Amino acid sequence: MYAVGDERGNDKAIAKLWKNGIATNLTDGTNTASANSVYVSGNDVYAVGFEFNGAKAIAKVWKNGIPMNLSNGLNAAFATSVFVSEGVVYVSGNEIIGTHSVAKIWENGKATNLSDGTNDADARSIFVFGNDVYAAGSEYDGNNTVAKYWKNGIPIVLTTGNFSASANALFVSDNNVYIAGYEFNGTKNIAKVWKNGVPMNLTDGNNDADASAIFISKNNIYTAGYEYAETTIAKIWNNMIGTNLSDGTLSTDIHSVFVSENNVYVAGDGSNGSKSVAKIWKNAVLTNLTDGSNNSFCYSVFVK
Known part of the structure; x- marks a missing residue:
């Protein structure tokens, strides 16, 4: 099991990779950094995220811990998701060009803009199916x-x-x-799934909610995210039926879900009362990745 995120000790966040719960630093802490997504292809482990260069965030991919810049550092840029298909590394993200965020994808480091920069846009997730490249996000x-x-x-x-x-x-x-996400209904954010463009509500609109992750396995739709009721409650939905992964005592959030051999893995983080702790759930059983001495966050999980 592989997971990525960051740990924030003194002033700088360190991008981290966990393999079966054992942590490896992807950055040395000189500059703030984070890893947002992980993908394993063969024997290679890919993580993407960003690292500041002292002034701007640089979008990055780490292959087996070795970093490669996706952006040149002239503009702030962030890598959000990674997918590997037939040896090609696909990455989604965004770059701040002028006054607006431009949604982007990179294929083996070559950038393509998805939006024209007229309005703010971002690409938060990428997936390759056959010869087709999909990216999901939003545009103002x-x-x-x-x-x-x-x-x-x-x-x-x-x-x-x-x-x-x-x-x-x-x-x-x-x-x-x-596609998993949310839509405001005029009062609250409703967590949603769209199948081929047709929306389905995961929540009833009584509380703010958001779906941040989705995985399809054996025709079952697994979605994960949160619902807010005084605190943020971590949730997973199996075929639109929700289950709480936290009891609401302390705020907890979910960022990623992965299904392997009928086991459901969920990545997220939650408060211990003073700090945020990086967490993994396997079939709703919780394991903490960090000890709670520093703020830490887990954004993606991949099982191979």
């Missing part, structure tokens, strides 16, 4: 953020823009495109 339309995804660079809009929304995670299975 002048009034609200619109949930959308791109297929081979062509945008497909999921929401009308009447209320703010975002597509946070994407999974393609049997030519069906599943």
Whole structure:
């Protein structure tokens, strides 16, 4: 089991990789950094995220711990998700160009803009199915953020823009495109799944909620995120039926879900009363990745 995130000791966050619970630092702590996504292909472990150069965030990919810059440091840039297919490393993210965030993908380090920079946009998740490259995120339309995804660079809009929304995670299975995210209903954020563009609500709108991760296995839809009721409650939904992973005593959040051999792995973090602790759940059984002495966060899990 592989997981990535960061640990924040003194002033600088250190990007981290955990393999079966054993931590390895991806950065030395000179500059603030974080790892946002992990993918394992063969014997190679890929992590993506960012590291500051003292002034700007540089989008980065680490292959077996060795860093490579995706951006040149002239503009702030962030890598959010990684997928490897037939030896090609695909990364989603965004770069601040001028006054706006531009949604981007990189293929083996070569950048392509998904948005034109007129309005803020980002790409939060990437998935490759056959010869098709999908990325999910959002773009501001002048009034609200619109949930959308791109297929081979062509945008497909999921929401009308009447209320703010975002597509946070994407999974393609049997030519069906599943997306997890949220849409505001005028009062609360509703956690949602879109299947081929058709929305399904995970929550009833009584509390703010968001779906940050999705995984399809044996035609089962696993979605993970949070619902807020006085504190942030970690949740997982199996075929739209929700289960709490935390009791609401202290705030806890989920960022990633992965299913392997009928085991469901979830990555996130939660408060111990004073610090945030990086966490993994396997079939709803919790394991802490850090001891709680420093703030730490776990953003992605991959099992191989």
